[in-house]
Amino acid sequence: MRNLTFPFGLFTVLLILNSCTKQAKTLIHFDSIERGSYTVQMRQSDGTFNTVDTLEIAGNDIFEIAFDTMRMISFIPIEGELPVVHAIVGPQTKDLYINRDGFISGDKENNWLASQRKMQLDLLRFVDSLDVIKETYIDSSTFHGLNELDSAFFTYADAYRGRIIDSIIKAPALLSNLMAIYHRIGNKPVIDYMVDRDALSNMADVLDSSYLGSADVAAFRLWITEFEETYQFTLRVEKAADKFIPGHPFPELTLETPQGKLTNIPKMSLDNHVIAIWASWCTPCRTELKGYVKSNNINDWVFLSIDGLPQQRSPLGEWYEAIVTDGLEGRTHLSDLGGSRSTIIESLGIRELPVYFKVTNGIITQRATSIKALKL
Numbered sequence: 001m002r003n004l005t006f007p008f009g010l011f012t013v014l015l016i017l018n019s020c021t022k023q024a025k026t027l028i029h030f031d032s033i034e035r036g037s038y039t040v041q042m043r044q045s046d047g048t049f050n051t052v053d054t055l056e057i058a059g060n061d062i063f064e065i066a067f068d069t070m071r072m073i074s075f076i077p078i079e080g081e082l083p084v085v086h087a088i089v090g091p092q093t094k095d096l097y098i099n100r101d102g103f104i105s106g107d108k109e110n111n112w113l114a115s116q117r118k119m120q121l122d123l124l125r126f127v128d129s130l131d132v133i134k135e136t137y138i139d140s141s142t143f144h145g146l147n148e149l150d151s152a153f154f155t156y157a158d159a160y161r162g163r164i165i166d167s168i169i170k171a172p173a174l175l176s177n178l179m180a181i182y183h184r185i186g187n188k189p190v191i192d193y194m195v196d197r198d199a200l201s202n203m204a205d206v207l208d209s210s211y212l213g214s215a216d217v218a219a220f221r222l223w224i225t226e227f228e229e230t231y232q233f234t235l236r237v238e239k240a241a242d243k244f245i246p247g248h249p250f251p252e253l254t255l256e257t258p259q260g261k262l263t264n265i266p267k268m269s270l271d272n273h274v275i276a277i278w279a280s281w282c283t284p285c286r287t288e289l290k291g292y293v294k295s296n297n298i299n300d301w302v303f304l305s306i307d308g309l310p311q312q313r314s315p316l317g318e319w320y321e322a323i324v325t326d327g328l329e330g331r332t333h334l335s336d337l338g339g340s341r342s343t344i345i346e347s348l349g350i351r352e353l354p355v356y357f358k359v360t361n362g363i364i365t366q367r368a369t370s371i372k373a374l375k376l
Contacts, residue, residue, distance in 0.1 A: 025066040026093040032100045033059050036080015042073050045218035049074070057082060065089055070109075070175050072216045086113055088175050112167065112176045119160060120183065126156055127186075157185045164190050165199060172203040173210045178220055193227040194234070200224060233346060241349025245367055250275070250359045251347050255304065255334035258320045263334055265302070266362070274301045274374065275357040277350055280322035281312065285354040290326045292371050302332045306350065308339030315339065 038055040055063065057080065065073070070090035077084065083102025088109035096106035103114040130149050137146065164180045171177070183190035193200060204224045207217045244251060253265045278285035292298070303323075307315040315337045323329055336343050344350060348357075356374055358366035368374050 025091055026064065026089050026096060028063055028065060028087065028096045028098065030057060030061040030098050032057060034081050035059060036082045037078050038075040038082060039078050040073060041076055042071060043216050043219050045215040047219040047222055067091065069213050070211050071214065072175060072178060086179060088113065109174060109176045112174060113179060116179050123160055123185065160185060161190050165196060168199050168203050172206040175211065175216060177203060178216060181223065194231060197231060233341065236346050237349050237351065240347055241351055244348050244364060246364050248364050249362050250357065250364055253347060255336050258316065258333055270359045270362050272300055273359045275359060276301055276303050277344060277348065277353065277355040278303060279306045279353060280318045282353045286322060286326055288354065288371055289328065293327050298331060303328060304344050305333065305335040306339065306342040306344050307335055308337040308342060311339045
């Protein structure tokens with residue numbers, strides 16, 4: 001027998017492998033004939049995972065674990081053909097059972113985890129079955145059923161998403177709902193914060209009040225906060241896109257040159273300028289600009305770059321290299337190196353690249369997404 005105690009702030013984890021004692025709150029039964037080992041992980045309040053132990057699985061194992069607050073724990077296989085397993089454990093959790101296929105059961109929280117896992121596996125099998133059918137289509141004369149196959153997929157996906165959202169709305173206090181943010185249909189998350197914002201915010205509030213001190217809930221609140229910041233940023237971008245159109249004064253912006261010199265745009269003489277919004281990683285931007293500068297004067301152009309972290313490792317270096325490589329040196333180049341959160345995007349409502357503004361006497365006279373569309 002091995003006793004391990006791990007302090008984690010408001011709670012203590014006690015793992016006792018292959019034994020039973022009166023002190024244990026929860027018995028977890030592994031009904032498996034497979035041998036191998038797990039790393040046992042728990043989420044910290046900053047969203048990262050902490051490994052608390054490793055478990056050797058010999059077959060039909062039982063171990064005890066105790067928490068004084070509700071927590072989600074994950075069993076990640078490191079040896080053997082073992083399934084990934086997630087469990088919700090708290091002071092009132094008694095016996096949990098994990099079958100050889102990795103499905104957990106024992107109470108409402110863990111039964112819902114098992115249902116979510118089955119939904120994910122069923123979805124994958126359904127998509128695979130559709131792909132098998134699609135592979136039988138040889139040429140255009142046999143395409144009559146493809147629309148029906150796509151329709152079947154979207155119907156299934158809508159029902160899948162509906163079940164997840166129903167749980168978030170009707171049972172927001174379930175800690176097992178936290179797994180919903182990892183569900184994906186194809187390459188898209190099932191949960192869309194822009195659409196499900198109210199339901200997710202309510203869920204976060206309910207979990208905050210229900211599970212004080214839970215690092216899982218704190219991490220979820222951090223996730224909500226980050227997405228809310230993105231949501232509000234997007235609203236400001238949309239508002240600016242509607243505002244800064246022909247007839248409106250060009251906004252005041254203070255940005256830096258590649259050499260680090262602060263420059264205030266309104267203090268420049270924007271009496272007949274083109275403002276180009278681009279980035280070193282934007283291939284269409286660079287292709288168009290390189291072609292234009294070969295045979296046209298760009299003395300009255302100002303280039304605003306949205307290069308920046310975290311999208312790029314070395315945004316300043318990449319920005320400067322693109323300026324030199326594309327023959328754009330000797331012109332006014334400015335940026336805040338803010339990347340996707342650049343004040344340029346927020347202030348001008350940039351939703352795509354490139355974007356060009358024609359400014360006369362400080363007033364926007366044209367806004368276009370290509371040089372060809374500008375009347376120069």
